[in-house]
Amino acid sequence: MEYETLLVSVQERVGLITLNRPKALNALNSQLVAELNQALDQLEADAGVGCIVITGSAKAFAAGADIKEMSAFGFPQIYLDDFFAAADRIGARRKPLIAAVAGYALGGGCELALMCDFIYAAENARFGLPELTLGVIPGIGGTQRLTHALGKAKAMEPCLTGRQLTAEEAERAGLVARVLPAESLLDETLAVARGIAGKSLPAAMMTKECVNRAFELGLNEGVRFERRLFHSLFASADQKEGMNAFVEKRAPHFTHR
Numbered sequence: 001m002e003y004e005t006l007l008v009s010v011q012e013r014v015g016l017i018t019l020n021r022p023k024a025l026n027a028l029n030s031q032l033v034a035e036l037n038q039a040l041d042q043l044e045a046d047a048g049v050g051c052i053v054i055t056g057s058a059k060a061f062a063a064g065a066d067i068k069e070m071s072a073f074g075f076p077q078i079y080l081d082d083f084f085a086a087a088d089r090i091g092a093r094r095k096p097l098i099a100a101v102a103g104y105a106l107g108g109g110c111e112l113a114l115m116c117d118f119i120y121a122a123e124n125a126r127f128g129l130p131e132l133t134l135g136v137i138p139g140i141g142g143t144q145r146l147t148h149a150l151g152k153a154k155a156m157e158p159c160l161t162g163r164q165l166t167a168e169e170a171e172r173a174g175l176v177a178r179v180l181p182a183e184s185l186l187d188e189t190l191a192v193a194r195g196i197a198g199k200s201l202p203a204a205m206m207t208k209e210c211v212n213r214a215f216e217l218g219l220n221e222g223v224r225f226e227r228r229l230f231h232s233l234f235a236s237a238d239q240k241e242g243m244n245a246f247v248e249k250r251a252p253h254f255t256h257r
């Protein structure tokens with residue numbers, strides 16, 4: 001499938017989506033969000049894909065929602081259209097999703113990265129929610145996901161001031177899983193993605209589901225949810241193969257990849 005705002009490829013069981021509006025620093029307009037959902041639909045439906053990476057350019061992962069598009073909008077139309085509710089589908093994906101962020105991840109760009117399961121950042125990455133500067137607030141989960149990731153004080157300060165967090169600060173605060181040299185960001189992210197994609201896909205997807213439940217359930221309910229999924233995996237050929245391979249001192253060959 002061809003896209004105007006994205007580049008999409010699949011290699012070694014990893015789907016790679018590159019945001020591709022360089023002249024607008026990958027600002028997210030309605031077309032890009034629609035195409036991103038189409039690309040994710042395509043990669044989630046592809047049995048040959050076990051992990052998905054979203055990246056941008058060396059200068060910008062994405063510099064926010066497209067201000068030029070939004071500037072003409074008015075209420076109640078934006079409300080009636082439920083503008084950017086389509087973005088919720090990005091955060092509801094079931095296959096593992098990694099953000100490889102270099103340069104600016106601002107506003108909606110930061111929020112998009114936060115929708116991914118984890119973020120690898122280049123040393124030059126900058127994370128910020130500058131919406132208040134524009135007379136609005138984040139609209140695709142930024143205030144919620146940043147607060148879950150950082151806690152109230154660490155999230156409130158950049159939300160209210162628009163201050164950008166450096167990659168190193170973002171890693172220290174728990175927003176970013178690892179900081180990598182800019183030149184190797186994508187290669188290292190793809191290598192990690194290939195590792196995930198080589199595992200049993202149902203087990204990887206259940207892992208993601210369980211970690212995400214930690215944000216929704218109390219501890220006891222969460223542990224019970226995890227235990228039931230753990231039990232269910234003993235009905236899979238991959239559990240037999242994974243454990244037999246360990247006992248036999250060989251690499252596993254999973255069926256459900």
Ligand code: HXC
Nearest residue numbers: 023024025027063064065066067068084106107108139140
């Ligand atoms: C539309 C954008 C854009 C954006 C950059 N551009 N960000 N267009 N929407 N969010 C465009 C510029 O207008 C310019 O186009 C080109 O990209 C290059 O940008 P420059 O500003 O010339 O680059 P630079 O001087 O390097 O500054 C980079 C920057 C700055 C610091 C990232 O572009 C910036 O502050 N952008 C806006 C960041 C922002 O406020 N994001 C939050 C958006 S609100 P031309 O045509 O002039 O060359 C948001 C709400 C989400 O995200 C809510 C969800 C619904």
